Amino acid sequence: MAGRADHEERRRQIAEALLRIADAEGLQAASMRAVAAEAGVSLRLVQYYFATKEGLLLDALARLGAQLQARMDRWIGAAGSASSPPSPRGIVTAILSCILPTDPESRRITRTYAAYYTLVLNSPTALESHGTLQPDRLEGFLTKQLRAAQRSGEIDLAKDAGMTAAGLLSMVNGLGSSVLAGQRDGAAALAVLTHHLDELFGTPAGRRSPHPA
Template sequence: MPKRVDYDQRRREIGAALLRIADTRGLQAASMREVAAEAGVSLRLVQYYFRTKDELLLAGLGYLGEELSARVERHIPRPPTPRGMVTGTLTAVLPTDAEGRRLTRTYAAYYALALAEPKLAAQHGATYPDLLERFLANQIRSAQEAGDVDAAHDPATVAAGLLALTNGLGSSVLGGQRDGAAAQAILTYHLDGLFGGSRP
């Protein structure tokens, strides 16, 4: 009797093939046929699990978000503190190792596609960054309540600035301007200023 493949598992395998293409060649190269070849399955099978390319792209983005969330979880110290949560999250976003570089390149591929396809950006492009900003803002607010961050700061604005700084540092690492350690040192400098020099 042929082995039955779990529906969600198969979707994830196809989504992983898409993300590999995004990392190495960009999403412009990610036709349904190219994804099928990368996944080692037929085009018809890809079309069975994903009716349209947009559906596949959005599923891939969701899987990418799950990978980043798992990386963030590994970078958060125990027991967690507001500064530890902010530091761990932003450190996870930095491309300081092979996994981080892969995630950053893959997100960059989605960003490049969103620039070319405004409809995709308008519908789904800001979902994960918005969630991340809100999470960081909540941690900064908690730090303010604990007296670790100046109450004069607007948490949402600070969170947006920290995320923009981290993304910019990530681009500079991928572009060869600095290495991961230098990017981490710059991020730590700004976090020290925000948290008054307190350590996670």
């Protein structure tokens, strides 16, 4: 068991080195040699754990997805309480708000995902069967929450939940890009999101901050 844990720790160390390079310089700078230097290990060790660059990229992408999932879980948890689980609106608000680059963690995650998107755009065959896994799952989860909100009377039944979920995610991705580009800050992006959610759900009587304590 100890040996297996050591191997996993080495893989994590190397994959997170790639993610740091992707965040700071983009994936074009993340050669196997550069990753080895960032991780503080030999190139041979990187090649031992990851025989190909694509294998390393996919492993790191899965870890990035896990980091985003952990962040979403924290924000969803903060949207409810010990005695009252979060409502569909609370869940949708928490997920979309936590994706926006409003703090160091979310800015790092957003920049690193952007590095992966750039890689796919520049090399259409790279990660083509993996790059949409998390966005597809997220869109599907949001769609379920919006349908639950329709059943509880929070959203008009005439709305297409799938199209609405896709539109909200596209808007948040665009807002994230505008924050990274300096067009607006995180608070302004959150205000835009809140405006559209109020149009969808209605303005709540007592608004609660989506940010976990």
